[in-house]
Amino acid sequence: MKTIRVTAAIIIENDKVFATQRGYGEFKDGWEFPGGKIEPNEAPEDAIVREIREELDTEIEVVELLDTVEYDYPEFHLSMDCFICRIKSGNLVLKEHEAARWLTRETLGSVEWLPADQALIGKIEKYLC
Numbered sequence: 321m322k323t324i325r326v327t328a329a330i331i332i333e334n335d336k337v338f339a340t341q342r343g344y345g346e347f348k349d350g351w352e353f354p355g356g357k358i359e360p361n362e363a364p365e366d367a368i369v370r371e372i373r374e375e376l377d378t379e380i381e382v383v384e385l386l387d388t389v390e391y392d393y394p395e396f397h398l399s400m401d402c403f404i405c406r407i408k409s410g411n412l413v414l415k416e417h418e419a420a421r422w423l424t425r426e427t428l429g430s431v432e433w434l435p436a437d438q439a440l441i442g443k444i445e446k447y448l449c
Contacts, residue, residue: 378410
């Protein structure tokens with residue numbers, strides 16, 4: 321099975337987490353933490369900074385690695401490095417996503433997360449305590 325390596329940004333501000341709704345592809349309309357593929361010879365931390373700049377026109381700072389999610393979708397295996405991040409500058413402009421929401425610890429379960437992202441919810445709830 322093919323493995324796809326990606327990064328995800330868990331952007332936290334004022335005890336809220338930024339979530340985005342996919343606007344394209346097989347998983348369109350599913351909710352996720354924004355991010356994307358790691359390029360060859362690119363560090364995961366560099367990849368997430370680049371992806372958020374490209375997708376959301378925002379500069380972020382990586383705070384720490386929260387988790388690496390390993391998830392088997394029917395067509396591929398996903399390996400996703402998930403970083404806690406802070407906004408340095410920018411306004412989170414949606415270039416590729418349909419919608420976005422700031423979710424509190426209590427509202428993290430209010431959206432339909434993609435399966436790999438769902439695996440992070442418990443850890444994020446603990447992080448926000």
